[in-house]
Amino acid sequence: MNYTISQNTVFPIVEVTLQQGEQVRIESGAMAYHNGAVNLDAKMNSNGSAGLGGLVKALGRSMVSGESFFITTATGMANNARLGIAPGTPGAIKELQIGPQQWRINDGAFFACDTSVSYDLKRQNLGKAIFAGTGGLFVMETTGTGKMLVTAYGDILELNLSGEAPFVVDNTHVVAWSTTLDYSLKVASGTFGFKTGEGLVNEFRGAGTILIQTRNVQSLAGMLSPYIQKGN
Numbered sequence: 001m002n003y004t005i006s007q008n009t010v011f012p013i014v015e016v017t018l019q020q021g022e023q024v025r026i027e028s029g030a031m032a033y034h035n036g037a038v039n040l041d042a043k044m045n046s047n048g049s050a051g052l053g054g055l056v057k058a059l060g061r062s063m064v065s066g067e068s069f070f071i072t073t074a075t076g077m078a079n080n081a082r083l084g085i086a087p088g089t090p091g092a093i094k095e096l097q098i099g100p101q102q103w104r105i106n107d108g109a110f111f112a113c114d115t116s117v118s119y120d121l122k123r124q125n126l127g128k129a130i131f132a133g134t135g136g137l138f139v140m141e142t143t144g145t146g147k148m149l150v151t152a153y154g155d156i157l158e159l160n161l162s163g164e165a166p167f168v169v170d171n172t173h174v175v176a177w178s179t180t181l182d183y184s185l186k187v188a189s190g191t192f193g194f195k196t197g198e199g200l201v202n203e204f205r206g207a208g209t210i211l212i213q214t215r216n217v218q219s220l221a222g223m224l225s226p227y228i229q230k231g232n
Contacts, residue, residue, distance in 0.1 A: 030086060160208075
């Protein structure tokens with residue numbers, strides 16, 4: 001996947017250049033423009049499964065991960081086809097190199113990837129599932145080899161952990177983390193974190209990388225809630 005990201009803006013857009021027959025997968029609704037040499041085809045977000053099994057998988061991914069029921073495949077119909085894609089979230093865009101290192105992806109972070117890359121739902125242990133603020137019984141995990149783009153609300157901070165000590169991140173600020181890290185979900189403080197307002201946190205252990213978004217969508221929703229009319 002050959003692409004450029006617009007610079008010097010808080011609302012970046014990605015322009016992908018495709019050769020004839022080359023394909024990329026993008027989040028449903030992400031297309032902003034193309035030069036007429038791109039074909040867009042939407043399919044169920046079922047990681048290649050077809051029929052009833054694919055329907056159930058796509059529906060499950062939509063319900064438990066916040067991802068779209070459909071995923072779009074963009075195909076270059078001529079050399080140097082240009083496709084502009086924009087995320088739904090105002091914030092940074094970052095590339096993940098998939099393979100041999102794999103990643104776990106938080107809800108709504110997927111943006112685009114090579115067709116040699118995908119992500120699937122992996123069942124969490126019961127304790128993590130019960131306390132998870134996002135994902136519930138499942139968490140998304142990448143497979144394959146290639147490039148994936150993820151998006152965040154705000155900027156993206158990359159932290160490389162040595163494994164010397166555990167590292168704690170608010171659950172709503174986590175974008176992605178390498179599968180070499182073990183993690184557990186805990187309350188921040190007091191009863192469900194109400195004393196400090198943080199709620200649930202992820203405690204990471206081991207060596208690996210965490211991507212953190214600098215803003216919190218839930219906090220934004222809470223700030224706007226008093227100004228939104230609710231019914232009559």
